[in-house]
Amino acid sequence: MWTTIPGEKYFDKDNGKMTKLFVCFRELWNRRELLFSLTKRDIKSRYQQTFFGMGWSLFQPVMQAVVYTVAFSLILKVPIREGIPYMNFVFCNLTLWTYFASTTLSAMNSIRMNSALITRVAFPREIIPFSTILSGLFDFIIMFIVLVILNAFVGFYPNIRFLYLPTIILIEILFILNISLVLSVISIVRRDITHVVNYFIMLYMFISPVFFPFSALPAEIQRYYFLNPMGTLLEGFKNIIFLDKEPRWFALMMVIIILIVLFFPCYIFFKKAERSFTDVL
Amino acid sequence: MIALRFNNVTKIYDLQAGRDTFLTTLRFTLGNVKRNDFFHAVRDINIEIKKGEAVGIIGRNGAGKSTLLKLAVGITYPTYGSVEVNGSIAALIGLGAGFNPDFTGRENIFLNASLLGVPRKRVEERFSEIVAFAELEDFIDVPVKRYSSGMYARLGFAIATHVDADIIVIDEVLAVGDIYFQQKCFLFLESLLQKGKTLLFVSHDVGSVRELCNSVILLEKGVNIFHGDPREGVNRYLLLQQKKDTAKDSENEIRVESKTSTASNADITVDNKSQEGKRKFLPRQWSDIDALDLSSSAVLIGERDVHWKGVAIYDKDGSRCNSFSMGDEAWFYYEFEVLRDILTPFAGVAIYDRKGILVHGKTTYQHGIQPCRTVGKNATIRVIQSIKFPLSPDTYTFELWLSMMEPETHEQLQHLTAEQIQAGVTKLMHISRAGSIIITPNPNNIAINNFGIVDLPGSGDLTILP
Numbered sequence: 139m140w141t142t143i144p145g146e147k148y149f150d151k152d153n154g155k156m157t158k159l160f161v162c163f164r165e166l167w168n169r170r171e172l173l174f175s176l177t178k179r180d181i182k183s184r185y186q187q188t189f190f191g192m193g194w195s196l197f198q199p200v201m202q203a204v205v206y207t208v209a210f211s212l213i214l215k216v217p218i219r220e221g222i223p224y225m226n227f228v229f230c231n232l233t234l235w236t237y238f239a240s241t242t243l244s245a246m247n248s249i250r251m252n253s254a255l256i257t258r259v260a261f262p263r264e265i266i267p268f269s270t271i272l273s274g275l276f277d278f279i280i281m282f283i284v285l286v287i288l289n290a291f292v293g294f295y296p297n298i299r300f301l302y303l304p305t306i307i308l309i310e311i312l313f314i315l316n317i318s319l320v321l322s323v324i325s326i327v328r329r330d331i332t333h334v335v336n337y338f339i340m341l342y343m344f345i346s347p348v349f350f351p352f353s354a355l356p357a358e359i360q361r362y363y364f365l366n367p368m369g370t371l372l373e374g375f376k377n378i379i380f381l382d383k384e385p386r387w388f389a390l391m392m393v394i395i396i397l398i399v400l401f402f403p404c405y406i407f408f409k410k411a412e413r414s415f416t417d418v419l
Numbered sequence: 420m421i422a423l424r425f426n427n428v429t430k431i432y433d434l435q436a437g438r439d440t441f442l443t444t445l446r447f448t449l450g451n452v453k454r455n456d457f458f459h460a461v462r463d464i465n466i467e468i469k470k471g472e473a474v475g476i477i478g479r480n481g482a483g484k485s486t487l488l489k490l491a492v493g494i495t496y497p498t499y500g501s502v503e504v505n506g507s508i509a510a511l512i513g514l515g516a517g518f519n520p521d522f523t524g525r526e527n528i529f530l531n532a533s534l535l536g537v538p539r540k541r542v543e544e545r546f547s548e549i550v551a552f553a554e555l556e557d558f559i560d561v562p563v564k565r566y567s568s569g570m571y572a573r574l575g576f577a578i579a580t581h582v583d584a585d586i587i588v589i590d591e592v593l594a595v596g597d598i599y600f601q602q603k604c605f606l607f608l609e610s611l612l613q614k615g616k617t618l619l620f621v622s623h624d625v626g627s628v629r630e631l632c633n634s635v636i637l638l639e640k641g642v643n644i645f646h647g648d649p650r651e652g653v654n655r656y657l658l659l660q661q662k663k664d665t666a667k668d669s670e671n672e673i674r675v676e677s678k679t680s681t682a683s684n685a686d687i688t689v690d691n692k693s694q695e696g697k698r699k700f701l702p703r704q705w706s707d708i709d710a711l712d713l714s715s716s717a718v719l720i721g722e723r724d725v726h727w728k729g730v731a732i733y734d735k736d737g738s739r740c741n742s743f744s745m746g747d748e749a750w751f752y753y754e755f756e757v758l759r760d761i762l763t764p765f766a767g768v769a770i771y772d773r774k775g776i777l778v779h780g781k782t783t784y785q786h787g788i789q790p791c792r793t794v795g796k797n798a799t800i801r802v803i804q805s806i807k808f809p810l811s812p813d814t815y816t817f818e819l820w821l822s823m824m825e826p827e828t829h830e831q832l833q834h835l836t837a838e839q840i841q842a843g844v845t846k847l848m849h850i851s852r853a854g855s856i857i858i859t860p861n862p863n864n865i866a867i868n869n870f871g872i873v874d875l876p877g878s879g880d881l882t883i884l885p
Contacts, residue, residue, distance in 0.1 A: 168536070175533040179519055186521040258516030259534045260493040260508075416495040417432055 159402075162409055165262050173265050173272070180273035195277040196284060199236050203229040210349050218351055222380050223292050230289075231348040233281045234306075234375050238314060238368055239339050241274035245318035246325050246335060253419040263412045264405070267318045271311055278307075289379065297382040306375050309390065312397045313367045319408040326411075326418055347372050364392035420505070422586055422617040423468040423491055427500035430460045430486055430641075460486040461641040464500070470585075473608070473618040475628035475649065477656045478638035484621045487638065488512060488588055491619060506585030506617070509535050511575050513590060518571065520564035524555055527563050528578055537582040545581050552607070553577035554600075569597060576604055580611060587611065589620040605631060625653045626773055626813065657812050657859040702737035702750050705801055711754060714854045721848040724761065725821055728754040728799075730853055742857040746874070748807045749856065755800045755821050761847065763790045763824040766802040770856070771816050772872060778810065779873075782822070792826065808858055809874035815856045820849040 166173075185192060203225060210216045211224035218227050245267040249256065252266050286296060324331045346366060347355070352373040355363065364370050370393050374385030434456040461483040468474050476484045489495045490502050492510040517534045518527050528549055532542040542549075550559050553573040563571065580587060587608075605627060612618060612631075622628050628635060628649060635652030637645035639659060645652050711729025719727060730753040734740050743749055751768050765788070769780035783802055784790070794800065800821065828835065828843025835843075 171539055172533045172536070175530050179522070179530060182526075183519060183521050255517055255534070257494065258513045259510070261534060261536070413496040416489070 159406070162262065162405075166264065169261055169265060172261055173269050176265060176269035177272040180269060181276045184273070192277075192280055195280055199229070199232045199281055200284075202236075203232055206232075206349060216350050217354075220351070220381060222294075226285075226289055226292055226294070227351075227376070227380075228349065230285055230376055230379055231372050233278065233285050234310065234372055235343060235346070235348050235368070236281065237274055237278040238310060239343070240277070241271050242314050242317055242321070242339065243332075243335065244274070245270040245314060246321040247332065248318075249322045249326055249415065250329075250419070257416050257419055263415060264319065264408055267322050268315065271314050271318065275307070285379070294380050297378075299378045299382055299384070302378055302385060303375075305390075306371055306378070306385070309367070309394055309397065310371055312394075312401065313371075316397060316400050316404045319404040323408055323411040326415065342368070345369075352376070364389035364396075367393045367397065420470045421467050422470045422472070422505050423466075423619070424503045425464045425466040425487075425490070425500065426503070428464040428490060428497045428502060429462050429499040430483075430490060430495065431498040432458045432460055434458050459641050461490070461638070464643050466636060466643065466646060468617060468619065470506075470617055471612065471615045472634065473612050473632045474620075474634050474636060475632040475652075476619070476621045476636045476638065477623070477625065477628055477652065479659060481640075482638040483641040484638055485512070485590055486641075487636075488590055488619065488621060491586075492588055504586070507536065508586045508588060509537075509579045509582050509584030510588040511579040511590065512588070514568060514571055514575065516575070518563050518575070521562055523562055524550075524553075524559040524566070524574060527574070531575070531578045532582055535579070535582055535584070541582065549574075549577045549581045552581065552603075569600070573600055580604075580607060584616070586617045586619065589618075591621050591623060601627075625656065629653050654812055654860045657857075701803065702733045702735055703752070705752070705803075707737075708752055711752070712854060714852065717853050718851045719848065720851075721846065724757070724759055725848040726756040726758055727819070727848060727850055728756055730754075730819060732854070732856070741855065742859060743808050744859055745812060745861040746807065746809050748805050751802070751804045751806065751817075751819075753802050753819055755802075755848065757794050757796060757798050757800060760796050761794050761823045762826055763792060763829045764794055764800055764821060764847070765790050765824065766800070766804075766819065766821045768804050768806065769818045769820075770806070770810075771818065772810075773813055773815070776872075778815065779806065781806070784824075790824075792829075808856070809876075810858045811872050812858050812860045815858065817853055817856060818849065818851045819853045821847045823847055 185194075188194065190197075206228045207225045210228070216224070218224055248267045248270040249263065256263065256266070289295070321331060321335060346369045352360070352363070352369070363373075370386070370389045374390060377383040377385050464487065476487060478484050486495070488510070489512065490497055491504065492508055492512065493502075493504070494510075494512070517531045519530060522530060528546065529539065529542055533539065550556055553570070553576070555570060555574060558566065558570065563574070566574070576589075579589070608618060608631060618631075632649045634647055635645070635649040635656075636643055637652045637656050637659075645655050708731055711731050713727075713729045717727075730751060731739060732741050733750045733752065734743060735748050735750070753766070755766070757764075765782050765784040767780060767782035767785075770778045772778050781804070783804065786804065822844050824840075825843040825845075828840060832840065
């Protein structure tokens with residue numbers, strides 16, 4: 139009779155039945171080396187055969203910061219109450235925002251971009267968007283260093299609360315992961331979504347406190363602002379960097395709970411769709 | 420112990436997946452039109468592969484071979500049924516799969532191994548072995564986009580086979596490497612098999628399938644029509660091929676018939692060169708032959724005196740082909756142009772098998788055709804030879820040559836020893852690799868197919884004494 143040895147190397151590719159979630163997590167953990175080598179590949183290949191290398195990851199946000207400063211501070215005269223120069227304020231927000239906007243877009247397209255890999259090699263597919271998100275951290279860190287230098291010029295120095303920053307980043311990664319798990323699947327089946335998401339991210343930027351301070355929002359909206367994860371993160375990020383203030387922990391905790399609860403349906407959706415990736419790509 | 424098991428596996432592809440637009444969807448739903456673009460890549464496959472087995476998957480293009488491999492590896496999932504895998508798999512599917520063209524060979528080894536799920540530590544241990552096997556010591560720090568396709572294949576093969584996977588899956592990628600690397604690969608695969616690894620591979624090279632595999636899976640239109648002895652599987656596969664060929668030929672035949680009906684006697688000619696002047700049944704007349712093949716791989720020796728104009732092979736029905744059923748007769752038509760005056764020319768055909776063993780060789784002189792005494796410059800020599808092929812199914816190559824004999828030798832032929840004849844013969848031209856012939860099993864009698872290289876004529880008797 140046929141006997142199998144279930145264990146590390148055994149996996150059952152049966153039809154229809156959802157593979158157990160913990161099996162997925164264990165497999166993901168077993169393949170963590172792949173996650174890191176794909177992240178490394180993404181970072182390396184981004185600057186392959188470019189002359190200015192990582193200069194490009196700085197060029198766009200710096201230009202944006204200058205343009206927004208001219209538009210919102212010099213022309214529209216948006217007030218910043220806490221005595222932060224507008225240029226630094228907007229660059230600080232853009233540091234966090236650019237990471238969200240660019241990695242969401244690239245993670246959404248990552249499955250399609252790596253179709254050659256997916257149609258020929260078997261591995262847990264979520265590693266691809268995940269590694270794209272992690273590789274975006276490289277650009278984020280460069281921007282962050284520039285931010286710290288810029289702030290030092292106007293008298294804001296690193297403080298002890300910078301230790302909270304990894305928490306902020308982890309929450310942001312979880313947020314991007316949730317979104318891109320769903321969007322990457324949709325973008326395989328229908329590429330229309332790429333056209334739509336670009337605009338939605340732009341709209342989202344205008345309702346989040348990127349150009350204006352959180353305090354400019356009406357008090358009623360401020361109370362339920364944890365429903366906007368990026369808004370809450372931006373506010374916390376700014377408080378830590380400039381004001382050496384505690385982030386609003388209640389709102390942050392609410393965001394974490396919401397994101398973790400949402401993670402499971404997103405992940406299950408992705409894992410179910412994963413089975414037909416090769417056939418649709 | 421079983422390494423891999425397919426349970427009633429069916430895979431259906433939606434050929435139009437993701438191609439519906441808003442407008443076509445509207446049309447299909449409102450017009451109640453059913454789309455019918457589903458393709459059954461494999462149907463109801465039940466296979467068990469034991470540990471340590473080498474299994475070759477053969478079949479025609481589109482038979483579902485690659486789909487079967489992808490199902491085994493877990494790249495794609497079955498529509499119905501299940502696939503069970505017991506052990507780790509290293510797959511080599513498609514050339515350069517998992518390579519990043521901008522990375523160097525060294526970086527790609529690590530990337531590729533991590534894609535196969537191999538810990539970095541083990542790759543570091545095996546690194547020099549992999550590089551040595553791929554013969555890429557000088558190019559290991561070069562981006563792989565500068566590699567030739569052979570180097571890609573070598574590196575891919577070296578990685579997949581050196582990471583200690585229990586099951587090795589290889590799609591038709593070895594064909595890219597040169598013959599020496601292929602030989603090395605097959606030797607290495609054999610050594611892996613001795614270590615108890617399981618091997619699953621797709622190949623169109625029936626010779627290597629027959630030599631390496633313990634069993635063969637023959638797929639036809641997604642159905643597993645045979646699983647078992649490699650020799651028989653290969654023979655059945657070649658038969659499939661032949662059925663397709665004859666189907667094509669029957670179309671041609673209609674055309675041929677309409678042509679010959681206008682000149683119904685054309686097929687029966689008198690061979691003038693024949694001493695007895697006996698009537699011979701020729702499939703084609705020289706005037707009917709439209710073109711001669713000049714194989715690009717042909718190696719010509721002696722182009723000074725003679726110019727080779729090509730060869731054409733016909734079967735007994737007069738259609739051009741190079742695939743013959745066992746025991747069939749083939750007609751070789753070949754032509755030379757003489758560049759200087761020569762004496763008593765004669766020509767020959769030799770058949771070699773895959774290993775380079777001379778199976779058969781005969782000259783026109785041995786067929787009893789007496790050549791003219793002298794042939795003037797710019798004359799054309801046309802040769803027709805028929806050969807019966809009671810050979811085992813395989814691919815054979817043939818060589819052609821043209822020689823001439825000294826007049827004295829020719830006159831005293833009856834009285835000379837073989838050595839003396841040899842001394843009086845000069846080879847004018849020799850064409851090696853002039854072409855190839857495929858011998859397929861005889862569809863009428865599959866039982867006589869397993870006899871060795873040649874079916875030697877003979878007879879037998881069996882009596883039982885009480």
